[in-house]
Amino acid sequence: xxxxxxxxxxxxxxxxxxxxxxxxxxxxxxxxxxxxxxxxxxxxxxxxxxxxxxxxxxxxxxxxxxxxxxxxxxxxxxxxxxxxxxxxxxxxxxxxxxxxxxxxxxxxxxxxxxxxxxxxxxxxxxxxxxxxxxxxxxxxxxxxxxxxxxxxxxxxxxxxxxxxxxxxxxxxxxxxxxxxxxxxxxxxxxxxxxxxxxxxxxxxxxxxxxxxxxxxxxxxxxxxxxxxxxxxxxxxxxxxxxxxxxxxxxxxxxxxxxxxxxxxxxxxxxxxxxxxxxxxxxxxxxxxxxxxxxxxxxxxxxxxxxxxxxxxxxxxxxxxxxxxxxxxxxxxxxxxxxxxxxxxxxxxxxxxxxxxxxxxxxxxxxxxxxxxxxxxxxxxxxxxxxxxxxxxxxxxxxxxxxxxxxxxxxxxxxxxxxxxxxxxxxxxxxxxxxxxxxxxxxxxxxxxxxxxxxxxxxxxxxxxxxxxxxxxxxxxxxxxx
Amino acid sequence: xxxxxxxxxxxxxxxxxxxxxxxxxxxxxxxxxxxxxxxxxxxxxxxxxxxxxxxxxxxxxxxxxxxxxxxxxxxxxxxxxxxxxxxxxxxxxxxxxxxxxxxxxxxxxxxxxxxxxxxxxxxxxxxxxxxxxxxxxxxxxxxxxxxxxxxxxxxxxxxxxxxxxxxxxxxxxxxxxxxxxxxxxxxxxxxxxxxxxxxxxxxxxxxxxxxxxxxxxxxxxxxxxxxxxxxxxxxxxxxxxxxxxxxxxxxxxxxxxxxxxxxxxxxxxxxxxxxxxxxxxxxxxxxxxxxxxxxxxxxxxxxxxxxxxxxxxxxxxxxxxxxxxxxxxxxxxxxxxxxxxxxxxxxxxx
Numbered sequence: 001x002x003x004x005x006x007x008x009x010x011x012x013x014x015x016x017x018x019x020x021x022x023x024x025x026x027x028x029x030x031x032x033x034x035x036x037x038x039x040x041x042x043x044x045x046x047x048x049x050x051x052x053x054x055x056x057x058x059x060x061x062x063x064x065x066x067x068x069x070x071x072x073x074x075x076x077x078x079x080x081x082x083x084x085x086x087x088x089x090x091x092x093x094x095x096x097x098x099x100x101x102x103x104x105x106x107x108x109x110x111x112x113x114x115x116x117x118x119x120x121x122x123x124x125x126x127x128x129x130x131x132x133x134x135x136x137x138x139x140x141x142x143x144x145x146x147x148x149x150x151x152x153x154x155x156x157x158x159x160x161x162x163x164x165x166x167x168x169x170x171x172x173x174x175x176x177x178x179x180x181x182x183x184x185x186x187x188x189x190x191x192x193x194x195x196x197x198x199x200x201x202x203x204x205x206x207x208x209x210x211x212x213x214x215x216x217x218x219x220x221x222x223x224x225x226x227x228x229x230x231x232x233x234x235x236x237x238x239x240x241x242x243x244x245x246x247x248x249x250x251x252x253x254x255x256x257x258x259x260x261x262x263x264x265x266x267x268x269x270x271x272x273x274x275x276x277x278x279x280x281x282x283x284x285x286x287x288x289x290x291x292x293x294x295x296x297x298x299x300x301x302x303x304x305x306x307x308x309x310x311x312x313x314x315x316x317x318x319x320x321x322x323x324x325x326x327x328x329x330x331x332x333x334x335x336x337x338x339x340x341x342x343x344x345x346x347x348x349x350x351x352x353x354x355x356x357x358x359x360x361x362x363x364x365x366x367x368x369x370x371x372x373x374x375x376x377x378x379x380x381x382x383x384x385x386x387x388x389x390x391x392x393x394x395x396x397x398x399x400x401x402x403x404x405x406x407x408x409x410x411x412x413x414x415x416x417x418x419x420x421x422x423x424x425x426x427x428x429x430x431x432x433x434x435x436x437x438x439x440x441x442x443x444x445x446x447x448x449x450x451x452x453x454x455x456x457x458x459x460x461x462x463x464x465x466x467x468x469x470x471x472x473x474x475x476x477x478x479x480x481x
Numbered sequence: 482x483x484x485x486x487x488x489x490x491x492x493x494x495x496x497x498x499x500x501x502x503x504x505x506x507x508x509x510x511x512x513x514x515x516x517x518x519x520x521x522x523x524x525x526x527x528x529x530x531x532x533x534x535x536x537x538x539x540x541x542x543x544x545x546x547x548x549x550x551x552x553x554x555x556x557x558x559x560x561x562x563x564x565x566x567x568x569x570x571x572x573x574x575x576x577x578x579x580x581x582x583x584x585x586x587x588x589x590x591x592x593x594x595x596x597x598x599x600x601x602x603x604x605x606x607x608x609x610x611x612x613x614x615x616x617x618x619x620x621x622x623x624x625x626x627x628x629x630x631x632x633x634x635x636x637x638x639x640x641x642x643x644x645x646x647x648x649x650x651x652x653x654x655x656x657x658x659x660x661x662x663x664x665x666x667x668x669x670x671x672x673x674x675x676x677x678x679x680x681x682x683x684x685x686x687x688x689x690x691x692x693x694x695x696x697x698x699x700x701x702x703x704x705x706x707x708x709x710x711x712x713x714x715x716x717x718x719x720x721x722x723x724x725x726x727x728x729x730x731x732x733x734x735x736x737x738x739x740x741x742x743x744x745x746x747x748x749x750x751x752x753x754x755x756x757x758x759x760x761x762x763x764x765x766x767x768x769x770x771x772x773x774x775x776x777x778x779x780x781x782x783x784x785x786x787x788x789x790x791x792x793x794x795x796x797x798x799x800x801x802x803x804x805x806x807x808x809x810x811x812x813x814x815x816x817x818x819x820x821x822x823x824x825x826x827x828x829x830x831x
Contacts, residue, residue: 103670103742105760126677148624159622161631162599177804183787184596184762185585185738187801187828188809189640193598193631197624214677241542243565243652283678285699342620346542374622411618413625422625429625430615437614440815441627444808456626463815 002085004042007063011045011087014055019046019093030088033073033080034135036337037420041068041082046093050168050176050206053089057204057450058174060087066453067172069200071112071143074135076338077419079147079199083454089204091142097121098207105212106165106182111142111205115149118210127212130157133415134323142205148197150415152248152322155373156281157213159415161196166209169195169202172446182209194441199417201452202445216247216281220291221309221318224298225272229253231301232274233348236372238297239278240345244290246373247281250322253352255332255367256380263328266321272304276372277322325369332365333382337394341405342414345375354404355379362397364390376414403428418456426458439463483526487533490605490613490644496528497642498611500821508823509638511580512553514573518584518736518790519637520797522826530579533644536560538619544650545602547619550579550643566650569594579643585635587736589723590692591761593680598634600649606633606641609817619647632812639827640816654680654694658718660704662689662711666745666757671710673759676703682759683723684744692722727754731767733794735778738763743785750777762787771796803829 004022011020021027021044030044042065047053060067068082070090082088094110097118101107102125109118115136118129132151133139139149145167150159157163166180180192195202226232236249252260253274261268268275276298280290291308298306309315321328329336343351352368355377359366365382381397383390402412406428413422426435438456440463445451485507487493500507508524510516511531530551537547541564548557555574561567571588572581580586582601588594603617606629616629633640662668669684672691676682678699681692691707691714693700704716717724728734731754737747741762748755752774754767768774771791779799782789790798803809806829813820813831825831 101742104740104762106740148628150622150624154622158595158599159624161628162595171805171808173807175805179804181738181786181788182740182762183738183743183785184591185587185635185736185788187788187798188803189632189812189827190598190635191632191805191808193634194627194629197628202627217678237542240544245544245652283695283699283702285702286678286696289696289698340624342618342622344540344543344545344620346540371622375620376622409619411620411623411625414620414622415624417624418626426626429618433612434615437608437612437616437629437816438626441629441632441812444811444815445805447811 002042002064004065004085007059007065007087008043010059011043011056014059015045015047015052019048030070030090031082033075033078035076035078035081035419035421037078037081039081039083041088042085044088044090046090048093053170053204053206054174054176056087056089057170057172061174061450067450068452069146069204071140071146072138074139075143075147075419076340076416077413077421079417079419079455081420092140100125102127104182106209107212108207108209109141110207111140113141115139115141115144122212123215126215128215129210130154130163130213131160134326141208141210145196145205145208146198146200147415147417150371150376152250152371155249155371156245156247161193163211164192164196164208165211167192167195167205168207169204170206171203172448172450176206197417199419199452199456201442201455203451218284218287219279219281219315220287221315222278222291222294223307223318224276224278224303225269225305226274226303227272229274229352230349231303232276233352233372235276235297235301235303236348237346238300239294240373242293242297244293246290246294247279248277249373250277251370251372252322252325253368255365256325256329256369259329259331260321260325262331263324264317264321266317268321269305277318329367329380332367333384335385336380336382337398339379339398339401340413340416341401341410342374342376343405343408343410347408348372348375351377351404351408355401358397358400358404362393364393364397374414375410420455423456423458435461436463484529485526486529490607493607493642493644494611494613497607497609497821501610501819504819505821506824507821509642511551511577512575514576515580515584515586515792517794518792519826522823524823528642530577530642537645539564541566545619545621545647546650547645547647548578549645551577553577554581561650562653565653567653568600568648568650570597578646582634582646583636583638583643587763589683589758590680591758591763592682593694594651598631601630601634601646602649603647604630604633604643605645606643608641609822610819614641617647621649637823637827639822639831640812656695656697656700656718658693658700658704658716659720659722659724660691660693660707660714660716661724662691662714663687664689664711666748668711669759672707675706675710679703681722684757684759685725685727685755686753688725690723690725723756726756728756728765728767730754731769733768733771733775733796734792735766735768735775735789735796736763736792737766737778737782737787737789739782739785739787743787746785747778747781750781798828801828
């Protein structure tokens, strides 16, 4: 049984009274992240240094509180939505960039550093942090690590996992370990690789060593628009099939374009069925040939117009519409739910066509924004929750969207993660044995099930092998139901 | 030594289950190209993956291939080249895909292509207790669950038998060029700074090789940039890379991994048969025998926060304290509860 009051006193002693919150307003604020799921928590703590995180983990363990790590709370799958008498450990006050070493092309940062702040600090060194989730103005590196965040420019550079060299992690037993290395190889299993994307279920990142890549010497941004979604998607396939991987290829359908244009005045064609934002980058000698490939693919697929941003201002305007699209679409309807699925890149057209059919079937407006080059789709369902039954219809449509990804041979999440929202869908993509193996990975870090319960794995998933085979090192049988 | 040649995933499951029943220790073998990477271990039988060699799927427009683990790297790249693409592991043609992944084979072009594990999007493995388990997805992006498919990369066949993988590919570059510039290590560092998008900058004693890949225009532009540092450089189009591999003359080859800024200090104990990947932090060093020079290299690598396993010849992985030792022990216990997969081959007596 959790002793919340004793935990609060111990936390106040360790962190200072101002860094521990338990008033109703705070508990309500931290009861959810940016997802649709509402949870609840008992305490909220704000560590300012490594030792504070260790104290949080130890005290929560002693007093029987589950631990929910949290960055900026921009996650969309409920990974940071607490359940039960949880202690929410918020890392946003650990926001220092510890060092940038240009010779090693790396940076050490605390977990609460905001993604865009790191990007801006690295720029004078001629370097950048490549993952650029749409939330990058507010999301933290710790959160990016937890969700293995993506973003438009992951097309060329890969997702967060490819950019994390080492992590100082506070494990669920309170021990502190450096996983990974500044060196390109390290002794032992690559535990760093599983902590990335583990949604706060394996430990709390106290510091991250991330890889920085050289800023491109040249960038060209193109805006293409099309009469049909099919032509737009075919252009994406055509570019990839030509052997060119642009920095980014972002597709927006008409619903998104109209909303984004009203907000950003980027010059998007609001009568087009779809627009495609393509960015090519790299050495100066690389961008012109790649622009030519993109233009050729666009012409072959009946692009209505091809515009190349003339200068940095125009480029920034084109991106402003895309990066703020999620905020702009509120004008379509008072509420929306945002989904995240991946399909094979060659099945984009089919995916979009069938998504619209799902919207129609449930009587909901559906719009779509795509990291098209990666096959990663973000369908939005728009509705007014005050109308009776709409939430239920949106939930049913959401389930159809997830099932569509599976039918098309894709994945139920590309970058937002599983969290609370999709854990019940995991058996659609993983077998019982696969899930047991997943549970064993989790139990290897957290045998007692202290970290972020009820996330990622479906209820009842257990690592039975572990409890049978390792009586000397394991704790009680782990489970996260 | 018994040799076992399974033809299907089902065969592998059966072999591993029988090994558990009979307490028979298995060494998983692919193309025998990375057998020396790992500590000596006793095994009762070798499980060869080489009959599992089908290309399951390759669609150039997906830039992704699904392949059984026993396919040879040379054969895979020959098939991929027909679609204008490559799997940039740079492991030898005789190596198997699964072997290169399990051994975390290091590509000379890692500066550009990244870790081999970054290319593994999905893996099917047979665990040490004979369960067929899949992790990941056949898409370039995926955020569903724990990345077991990345964990098996570099695990030296001690958690499971990799039987099939989905690989992220890249387009074959139109132009490949090697620049040869005489000069010391410091010249290499200057070249790396002037040519930041090089596929590789390799320093050997007295010479620097820069590998350029891409469009004709960008290769020319980078060649010009390199000439501002090394006016006398010689440019050779095509060919294998790196051209000079002095470390391969050694009976023992060490693969030291340190932060890139630590390479310079490593040259002091590396003798005269080495090659360093600048900007990456890898150095291959040739020795006549393990012994004292290896100990010195390992001490220096450890000072810089790195490691120095032997990848050819005797010498093993070396000593290193494993992080999160309980987590390591639990993983091994969960995935290979009876210890049938090459016990002792991995770091930390795992």
